[in-house]
């Protein structure tokens with residue numbers, strides 16, 4: 005079986021940390037070219053732009069996008085128009101409207117698309133989903149706190165319009181919640197704390213609910229200490245389910261549960277491979293909708309300036 009020939013756009017932190025190692029570990033894929041504006045990727049042909057990669061590079065079947073969300077829409081549209089399958093890092097675009105247009109275009113082009121909500125592939129998520137499917141939910145508490153200086157060092161884009169600020173990691177928690185919970189969530193209120201020199205929040209408190217009045221609270225913090233807190237606690241009539249370490253650890257009533265041994269990005273690329281084989285797509289907009297709604301209804305409080 006011929007491998008899927010892959011191009012990658014945006015050889016930055018996550019591409020180097022996760023995408024290229026996952027691609028190289030999966031024999032169903034062959035990374036053949038990169039388009040990036042920073043350091044080149046060893047072992048493949050490098051280009052300064054997607055246009056150059058498509059016009060002058062070796063043939064690719066699919067393209068993975070690891071650029072910042074601002075400007076990504078035009079790039080993915082260009083790849084779809086060229087008939088390429090696309091894997092798009094989260095958040096899929098800088099706006100909900102752009103993401104909706106990509107969903108339509110992938111269908112029109114008859115290619116496979118994946119919005120890579122990577123946290124949904126964390127080792128404990130599917131076991132958690134199975135347990136919750138037969139339980140009666142009472143409340144959900146999300147705490148998603150990390151140090152932006154550790155995970156996005158020197159990345160000015162994250163503080164600019166479309167960069168989402170603390171919702172860039174926070175959307176991961178929302179992608180897990182929307183995957184675990186049966187009913188659509190909606191935002192009731194939000195408080196956004198925005199540094200005086202930034203366009204996006206460094207912290208946020210969000211109150212959500214669903215059609216059965218489930219109480220869902222989220223606390224996001226981008227200026228947290230070095231030890232991340234990535235946890236979701238779901239109280240049910242039958243017991244308490246808790247995901248920690250971004251979904252890598254699962255406990256029920258304090259007892260650790262067996263989880264998958266597959267890493268997030270290995271699972272992301274295995275899913276992409278299956279979508280291409282099945283001529284299918286997985287382009288979920290729900291996490292981005294909740295972020296958009298948080299910005300719609302969020303009250304803003306100015307806080308001290310942020311300096312990297």
Ligand SMILES: NC(=O)C1=CN([C@@H]2O[C@H](COP(=O)(O)OP(=O)(O)OC[C@H]3O[C@@H](n4cnc5c(N)ncnc54)[C@H](O)[C@@H]3O)[C@@H](O)[C@H]2O)C=CC1
Nearest residue numbers: 014015016017018039040041042070071073093094095155
């Ligand atoms: N930093 C992290 O820990 C994680 C980041 N992500 C997501 O991945 C995306 C990228 O994040 P990072 O890798 O941290 O950012 P980054 O700033 O380290 O990398 C972005 C890369 O895109 C390149 N680039 C920008 N515009 C381009 C264009 N028009 N054509 C070609 N290359 C272009 C830049 O040169 C840079 O190498 C974001 O959407 C982020 O939410 C996902 C998981 C973790």
Ligand SMILES: O=C1O[C@@H]([C@H](O)CO)[C@H](O)[C@H]1O
Nearest residue numbers: 094150155156172173176250
């Ligand atoms: O998607 C993201 O994940 C975190 C961090 O890499 C933990 O996985 C990062 O802040 C965000 O972009």
